[in-house]
Amino acid sequence: MTKYSLLSLVRNAGRGHRDWREAWRSPEPKPSYDALIIGGGGHGLATAYYLASEHGLTNIAVLEKGWIGGGNTGRNTTIIRSNYLEDASSRLYDHAVDLWEGLSRELNFNVMFSQRGVMNLAHNEHDVRELRRRVHANQLNGVDAEWLWRDEVQAFCPVLNCDPAARYPILGATLQRRAGVARHDAVAWGYARGADRRGVDVVENCEVTGFIIRNGEVRGVETTRGEIRAPKIGVVTAGHSSVMATMAGLRLPIESHPLQALVSEPIKPILDTVVMSNAVHVYVSQSDKGELVIGAGADLYNSYAQRGSFPVIEETVRALVELFPFTSRLSMLRSWGGIVDICPDASPIISKTPVRGLYFNCGWGTGGFKATPGSGWVFAHTMARDEPHSLNAPFTIERFHSGALVAEHGAAAVAH
Amino acid sequence: MLLITCPWCGVREEHEFACGGEAHIVRPLDSHTLDDAEWADYVFMRRNPKGVQYERWVHNDGCRRWFNMARHTVSHEILAIYKVGEPKPEFEG
Ligand SMILES: Cc1cc2nc3c(=O)[nH]c(=O)nc-3n(C[C@H](O)[C@H](O)[C@H](O)COP(=O)(O)OP(=O)(O)OC[C@H]3O[C@@H](n4cnc5c(N)ncnc54)[C@H](O)[C@@H]3O)c2cc1C
Numbered sequence: 001m002t003k004y005s006l007l008s009l010v011r012n013a014g015r016g017h018r019d020w021r022e023a024w025r026s027p028e029p030k031p032s033y034d035a036l037i038i039g040g041g042g043h044g045l046a047t048a049y050y051l052a053s054e055h056g057l058t059n060i061a062v063l064e065k066g067w068i069g070g071g072n073t074g075r076n077t078t079i080i081r082s083n084y085l086e087d088a089s090s091r092l093y094d095h096a097v098d099l100w101e102g103l104s105r106e107l108n109f110n111v112m113f114s115q116r117g118v119m120n121l122a123h124n125e126h127d128v129r130e131l132r133r134r135v136h137a138n139q140l141n142g143v144d145a146e147w148l149w150r151d152e153v154q155a156f157c158p159v160l161n162c163d164p165a166a167r168y169p170i171l172g173a174t175l176q177r178r179a180g181v182a183r184h185d186a187v188a189w190g191y192a193r194g195a196d197r198r199g200v201d202v203v204e205n206c207e208v209t210g211f212i213i214r215n216g217e218v219r220g221v222e223t224t225r226g227e228i229r230a231p232k233i234g235v236v237t238a239g240h241s242s243v244m245a246t247m248a249g250l251r252l253p254i255e256s257h258p259l260q261a262l263v264s265e266p267i268k269p270i271l272d273t274v275v276m277s278n279a280v281h282v283y284v285s286q287s288d289k290g291e292l293v294i295g296a297g298a299d300l301y302n303s304y305a306q307r308g309s310f311p312v313i314e315e316t317v318r319a320l321v322e323l324f325p326f327t328s329r330l331s332m333l334r335s336w337g338g339i340v341d342i343c344p345d346a347s348p349i350i351s352k353t354p355v356r357g358l359y360f361n362c363g364w365g366t367g368g369f370k371a372t373p374g375s376g377w378v379f380a381h382t383m384a385r386d387e388p389h390s391l392n393a394p395f396t397i398e399r400f401h402s403g404a405l406v407a408e409h410g411a412a413a414v415a416h
Numbered sequence: 417m418l419l420i421t422c423p424w425c426g427v428r429e430e431h432e433f434a435c436g437g438e439a440h441i442v443r444p445l446d447s448h449t450l451d452d453a454e455w456a457d458y459v460f461m462r463r464n465p466k467g468v469q470y471e472r473w474v475h476n477d478g479c480r481r482w483f484n485m486a487r488h489t490v491s492h493e494i495l496a497i498y499k500v501g502e503p504k505p506e507f508e509g
């Protein structure tokens with residue numbers, strides 16, 4: 001496997017870029033492995049990577065029914081931040097931001113992590129109280145957070161409509177400067193390449209259709225490419241988690257909903273930060289290509305269709321034009337939806353299950369991209385040691401029995 | 417955009433309605449005998465099927481009444497709309 005460097009770039013440029021090798025192999029699945037990961041999104045690939053790099057488990061495979069990163073990983077608006085309210089969540093998400101900061105170097109793959117700051121807008125007195133409470137909680141937890149009043153918001157992001165007479169007046173905003181965005185595809189590709197390099201088989205076009213479970217222990221899976229045996233299996237299938245749980249005879253508190261996003265035509269640089277508004281359901285950043293990347297709200301009803309309904313887009317665009325009047329003449333290039341796995345407390349499940357050897361990592365809902373490295377890291381620990389790391393110990397399935405929920409609707413809600 | 421036939425008001429557009437989630441979840445009668453896991457099952461666990469889902473809707477911006485719907489979660493096809501208390505129609509999938 002070539003190490004990517006200035007030297008390899010120059011050498012390949014000299015040969016007209018004809019000799020670049022594939023970034024990962026496309027192996028046939030073997031009949032058995034030491035562990036399997038189901039789902040080749042960012043979280044599944046990161047899990048495989050850390051199983052190999054941190055825990056020495058290299059005889060493992062990632063099984064992906066389509067192509068890697070084709071699920072929510074490749075459909076999200078890539079906002080990364082850690083300003084969650086509860087202690088358990090701020091630790092989990094802030095650890096992920098720590099990993100993001102070193103990720104391009106760690107993977108030898110540019111994930112284009114750009115710490116351009118994320119603002120969450122307050123449009124009324126209640127928002128102000130709620131968001132300032134979150135800033136205080138963040139500061140107590142060592143998570144970087146600032147409060148900006150309207151004039152400071154206007155100075156930080158001049159294209160925002162901060163007119164007090166605006167339809168959605170902006171009273172203030174939280175700012176996390178360490179937050180930002182990254183290149184979603186590169187995250188999947190970087191982890192896949194890193195895992196492959198350590199011997200992990202990344203198997204695409206391989207759908208899991210059933211589990212082999214004997215005496216309460218998982219033994220393997222049935223797939224569209226035959227039976228594959230393994231004593232440890234991690235399920236990381238986002239919107240399809242309930243489908244997988246049903247196959248294993250388990251029940252989850254998850255509901256699958258479409259979440260939509262859209263991008264505009266490319267324009268000159270105009271927005272150098274990320275702006276989110278939970279109250280009016282819009283969040284915006286500008287990609288390196290110049291497109292505005294716009295996130296919408298979640299659809300009301302359960303769906304597996306990877307497309308959302310038009311009223312949601314309409315509402316989002318309406319809010320966008322109010323907040324950023326210059327967008328009123330912008331054309332939108334495309335819109336799409338992903339199926340997100342929403343938990344009742346808006347927090348993930350990273351957990352063992354009643355079936356021995358079977359683990360679930362799901363429930364990230366509308367906001368799991370930001371946690372990709374951290375999620376893989378703690379899930380690898382959980383699978384390798386058969387017990388959670390202290391970072392994910394509060395995020396078991398049993399919290400729904402005990403009532404120790406990690407309520408993050410304010411911080412996660414529909415927006416991110 | 418779904419077109420939903422409210423049993424009382426007729427055909428209306430989706431944004432007049434709100435979806436109340438899975439229908440036919442019956443509160444256990446012998447609640448004092450349930451352990452925490454059984455309670456959790458009733459309160460939190462959901463079928464969330466990829467296929468036919470039976471769910472509750474409310475006509476928020478209309479008559480504000482609740483009703484049930486059988487809907488496919490991949491095609492979004494509405495297979496049946498029926499009043500609360502009416503028997504659940506059976507569909508494959
Ligand atoms: C429009 C949109 C915007 C979003 N914006 C943000 C944001 O700004 N910030 C943020 O933090 N999060 C955001 N999210 C959420 C984020 O995308 C997800 O939480 C995260 O990407 C989940 O990663 P994953 O690897 O778990 O899932 P996925 O990337 O969905 O991967 C799951 C994989 O499992 C595979 N799979 C499913 N069933 C099977 C099977 N039977 N056999 C084999 N493989 C199977 C799927 O094909 C898929 O590739 C957004 C989501 C959407 C849809």
Ligand SMILES: [Zn+2]
Pocket residue numbers: 422423424425426475478479480481
């Ligand atoms: Zn009605």
